[in-house]
Amino acid sequence: MKENKLKDYRVLVTPTSYGQNDPTLRKQLQTEVGDVIYNTTGRPLSPGELLELIPECDGFIAGLDSIDHNVIKEAARLKVIARYGVGVDNIDLEAAKSKGIIVTNAPGANSVSVAELTVGLILSLARRIPDAVAKTKAGEWPRIVGWSLEGKVVGLLGFGSIGKQVARRLRGFDCIILAYDPAPDLLFAKECGVVIHPKEDVIQNSDFLSLHVPLFKETAEMVNASFLNQMKTGAFLINTARGELVNEASLYEALKCNKLKGAALDVFTHQPPGKDHPLLGLPQVIATPHMGSHTDGSLNAMGWAALRDCLAVLRGEQPAYRVI
DSSP: OHHHHHTTOEEEEOOTTTTSSOTHHHHHHHHHSSEEEEOOSSSOOOHHHHHHHGGGOSEEEEOSOOBOHHHHHTOSSOOEEEESSSOOTTBOHHHHHHTTOEEEOOTTTTHHHHHHHHHHHHHHHHHTHHHHHHHHHTTOOOOOOOOOOTTOEEEEEOOSHHHHHHHHHHGGGTOEEEEEOSSOOHHHHHHTTEEEOOHHHHHHHOSEEEEOOOOOTTTTTOBSHHHHHHSOTTEEEEEOSOGGGBOHHHHHHHHHTTSEEEEEESOOSSSSOOTTOGGGGOTTEEEOOSOTTOSHHHHHHHHHHHHHHHHHHHTTOOOSSBOO
C-alpha cells in the first residue's frame, strides 16, 4: 500500500552531482516514486527557478539552492526538503516549519572529504605549491622557500565533525593544534592531542587558522577587520566552511598590507565569485570552487542519506536526520 502511494509522488532533485558516482541512487529513486525532475542547469537554482518547479513536487532533494519564504509559500504539496549536505542556511526554516515541511540533512557525510581538502590547502599555503607548479610549468626553476608545519600552531575555529577530522589528520605533522567550540568534545580532543582554548586565544595564537563553524546570524562576517587584526602578523587563513563567514573586503585589505601571509578559500560569499573578484587577483590567495565535499565517498554518502530520509517522510515514517 505504501509502495503504491509513493508512485503518486514527484520528487525534485537539484544537486547536479547526485548519482554521479553511484548510478543506483537515481535508479532507486526513479523506481520508488512516480516522477523525478532533475536540475540540468549545472548550478544551484534561484528562487525564481524553483517557483516554476516546486508547486507540483512532494519531495525535494536539495543542493545549495536558495529556498526562501516565497518558494516555501508556493510549495503546495511539499512534505520534505532533504538536504544533500549539512548546511541548511539557504533554507527558510521558519517558513518550512510553519507549513509543516520536514527538513533533513546529512551530518557527517562530507566530513572526511572536507577535512582532507582543508589539510591539502594548509600544505599548499605552507609549501607554496600552486606558485611552484605555475613557475615550473612556465620554464622557471625557482628556489621557493616554504614553511614547515612542525612546531607551528594550527587553530580550528569549530570542533564539530569536520574540525575533529582535520585534527585527526594533522596529528602526524607534529604541529600544535588549538581548537575552540561552544560545546567541545573533550575526550576526543584529549585523544588527538588537541588543546581547547577560548576563541580569542585560538585567533591570536594560530599560524594557520581554519574555519569550521556553521553560518548563523551570529557568525555571518565574523572574520571582519577586528578579527583579522587579532590574528598573528604573517598568519594564514583557511575557509572550507561558508563564504559568508568572511568579510571579503576586510580580508583583501589584510592580505594587501601583509597582515596575513596568505589565504586559502574554497567558498565565497557569492558563488562563483567571478574572475574580477579582488581576492582572486592576489597571488597569495589559493581559490578552489567549493569542492570540499566533491569526492566519491562524500557524494555517495550524502546521496544515500538524502534519499533515505526523503523516502522515509513520503512513506509517513520518521527520517534519520531531521532538522525541523
